[in-house]
Amino acid sequence: MIRTVGCSIVVEVQTSARLVLQVGSADLPTKDGVLERTEELAFSLDGRPVEAVSLPAPHGGRWHVLDVDPGRFECQYQARLSGRLPAPSLRPGEDISYLHASRYAESDRLFAFARAEFAGLGRGHELLAAVREFVNGRLYYLSGWSRPTDGAVDTLLAGQGVCRDYAHLVLALLRALDVPARMVAVYAPGLSPMDFHAVAEAAVDGQWWAVDATGLAPRSSLVRIATGLDATDTAFLSSYRGDIRMLEQYVTAYSDGDLPVDDHRGAQALG
CATH class of the missing domain: 3.10.620.30 (C8orf32 fold)
Structure with a gap:
């Protein structure tokens, strides 16, 4: 299965703030499975590229952390993934x-x-x-x-x-x-509205x-982004030390070919 996913996020940074984004597909071990990924992730402030610090999130996934001044902040992400992973194993603890x-x-x-x-x-x-x-x-x-x-x-x-x-x-x-x-x-390829x-x-x-x-x-068909105890750990955007206002949010997710049928009754791991 080949899936193409991505998002575009635009916010107005009203006062200097620290932004934490979780939008990239999660890094997962590929033991007993194959998952290939190509991706592009870019951040800008008033049209100028800005760099983020990438950190592993505590429950899995990737944080991208930026300290930004007031202005128009944009995040653009796109990834193409092929293959599947087995159901993740329960780790100690x-x-x-x-x-x-x-x-x-x-x-x-x-x-x-x-x-x-x-x-x-x-x-x-x-x-x-x-x-x-x-x-x-x-x-x-x-x-x-x-x-x-x-x-x-x-x-x-x-x-x-x-x-x-x-x-x-x-x-x-x-x-x-x-x-x-x-x-x-x-x-989530197949989700409507996206x-x-x-x-x-x-x-x-x-x-x-x-x-x-x-x-x-x-x-x-699902592509994991972030994992956690609840929504506190899985937000796609968090801001600290300043004020922001969401201007645009656009998400894409689709699969090449027909989507698999799922009655949601049997056992099924994430894609």
Whole structure:
């Protein structure tokens, strides 16, 4: 499978700020799989190139960090990826760190609810499918409705949200059921309307499997950008020490040929 992904981000930097971007496809080991990538990433301020410091993000992915003065800041990214990777293996300690309640996935507050709703299902793929079907059936996808501060409990009560809200509720329910679960920001060929996308990953039998309760794009076509406990770790742009205003955001993601069919019921790793 060959996938072409990219984004264009334009912001007005109103006062000097530190910008942290996560837009490049994640670097992943290619053991037992082949993934080839060519990419271009460029930053500019008022039309002049600016350099970023590239750092590994704590949960996987790449931070690009820039200190910029006021002006028009632009980020342009494009990548072409071919091949596939196997389901990532659970590394030592991940089964503990991804069981914790977090800012947007309040598994501690959903403990009793999850145990009652999914009693008797164990912690295997049957449970992942049941949680996915529950969230898909419980929520209504409504673009632009939810607030940036909403967590899984807010989403459950509201009954609607966007992809990050679906993912947060999946994370919270699975962690409440003692299944390690994490958030993944992705490029999603087939997504409509096109944007950055968010899904969950859950650990079963020592490997990470994708869970997308929205069902908006086939999981095998997804391209990982960033991974973390929740949206706190996976934002495509964060700013500190100054003020910025978003002017433009444009995302592209498509696959050469027909997209794979995905009923979102069986086990499937990220593309």
